[in-house]
């Protein structure tokens with residue numbers, strides 16, 4: 258049999274040998290392309306585009322796997338981003354734990370899907386136990402539930418839909434699922450911090466409320482929602498006839514890692530019958546640390562929580578879930594199709610997860626969580642979190658005691674935001690210079706000033722490396 262005549266995996270030993278050899282060749286090729294701790298080759302975007310655009314994407318005749326791999330080895334691998342590099346720290350974009358890379362292989366081999374039980378029997382059951390564990394970790398009770406999603410943005414969108422639907426059902430006695438947004442929809446208001454993730458604005462657009470429905474609440478000097486001002490703004494809107502239906506606490510803002518006060522926001526939410534959502538896409542990983550989990554606050558008071566496993570949990574993209582305190586709120590995604598998720602099957606114990614999700618075909622991402630949790634345990638995960646948050650504290654302590662730097666808020670999680678006290682242009686130049694040398698850091702704006710951002714998710718980063726980075730930055734002073 259020639260390799261190109263073998264299509265898919267089977268129990269045939271020759272077919273298994275073919276896959277075995279493809280996987281081991283690929284692994285060797287990838288591993289031998291990794292020769293330093295640089296995260297990026299430094300090639301400029303025009304040159305890279307020119308090289309890659311020369312690839313003939315669909316040749317009339319196939320090249321066979323070896324030649325295809327060779328092309329990838331020559332043109333693509335050298336310029337992929339190495340997320341495991343300790344020189345990569347701009348975004349909430351993590352390296353993947355070794356065991357989770359292997360988990361991806363299992364997921365790809367089986368290619369199970371989570372729409373209906375018959376498309377992923379064990380995958381469905383794994384998602385159920387992982388969701389149950391996450392609910393338990395965050396202090397939710399027996400009536401809780403959840404679902405894996407495409408990412409934090411997908412989890413947040415699901416939460417916004419649930420909040421809108423719950424508000425319509427409970428307070429307006431209106432079936433939004435059937436009729437669409439009620440006539441008063443222009444009065445709907447969703448409150449979130451001015452530095453929260455833009456997925457809430459996108460969600461407001463997607464569900465037909467528009468950006469104007471999102472009110473961005475001011476933050477205090479710790480970059481948390483200013484509770485007093487928030488209460489004034491919401492009361493003013495309420496008096497003016499607006500309909501506050503949702504408030505969001507960000508548990509780890511994307512830029513600063515700052516954490517909103519959930520208990521206070523719950524109190525305000527209750528006053529106006531609002532749904533409270535915690536966007537813990539970033540901060541959720543800290544739940545694994547006995548030292549730092551209390552920083553997250555009383556997340557169990559929220560109606561729902563966004564958890565990203567592809568950030569602090571160091572799992573491969575994509576891997577995220579939404580958990581809800583009351584499983585009924587997920588009903589807004591239920592819909593039955595004769596060909597897929599018959600109600601009669603569900604009565605016989607076949608659980609079809611499609612009824613909880615926006616997506617239909619859905620990867621078995623929960624298997625990555627299971628394999629990593631089994632491998633590390635809570636203790637092993639806690640050590641990872643303690644290391645990355647500890648690194649941010651160390652970094653910050655060096656900066657705060659040095660007059661060359663202007664610092665942002667003290668880190669609660671693993672992000673450090675600061676500027677060299679030499680003006681915007683010098684700070685922008687530092688980031689560009691570092692990038693051309695293979696070190697990528699982030700940049701943002703605070704109070705109108707360009708700031709540098711270090712998002713420290715890699716537990717392999719050492720204090721020595723932090724010291725040498727600071728020295729390098731100071732050479733621009």
Ligand SMILES: *Cc1c(COP(=O)(O)O)cnc(C)c1O
Nearest residue numbers: 408409410454509511536538539
């Ligand atoms: C990253 C992030 C998101 C978006 O998550 P994706 O997985 O990138 O879609 C949402 N909220 C916060 C606070 C984030 O940091």
